Amino acid sequence: MSAPPAPTPSVASKAKSKKRKVQDDSQPARAKKQKASKYDEDEELLDLEAGVNTAFVRMDPQLLADHIAKQTKRFGTDLSSVELSDLYITANAVRDTTDFTQVRVKENLPDFLDEFAAAPDEKDAKAVEKEKKRLGDAPPKVGSPHTIIVAGAGLRAADLVRATRKFQKKGNVVSKLFAKHFKVEEQVQFLKKSKTGIAVGTPARLEALLDNGALSIEYLKRIVVDASHIDQKKRGIMDMKDTMMPLARWLTRQEFKDRYAAEEKPLDLLFF
16 A cells, blocks of 8 residues: 655745745845945045044044953953953043044144143133143153154154144154154164153054153153054054054053043043
């Protein structure tokens, strides 16, 4: 006696099976579309003509602290969780600069420095103007800037030196503390004999000069990170391991962390 024929799938079950297959096939496409959407959103924040990532204009101190932690964790894969946490910065260490509405190109850096020259709680107009004028003065001790600007590369640092020349005058030089065309020994000798109000440098070179004692932070009032600038490959100082990790180490030096948000001799940390 022969076995009964296998039941033929109903039209309804076929339709369900087909629907399930369409849904399964569409999931990767949907995920890809969502990923592309996030990429497009990030791309929209890049002003390629100006060479600026406009995202930093919108970042308050908490968002900046979160971004630094994210990028440090991204590139610090060889570090333990404890070592990574030592390289994080708290939100109260960062000064809010979201009120600065100009495009963050090098030509507007002097205006940025002017706007945040005074303490954030300073309301007296005369005191504010006095602090602005002090940007053009050098502290009495050689090699002791009141402002350090941190750039991702030597070429960019050189551009920022030129952009801040308005603050330079006789007896007050804008220091070039980066590797391009300059040896450490030359910069050591320069700092030992020159008064400087503003120093522009790259993280690794700045750290080397501070470690060997040539660079003094006795009169340091602010550190400005050139965060918004992007190169032709759409990368900023926080987008590459070779610059992000030295930057994180520089910003989290204990002598700086002790002064961020301190009541006495506070040190401002600003992201341009």
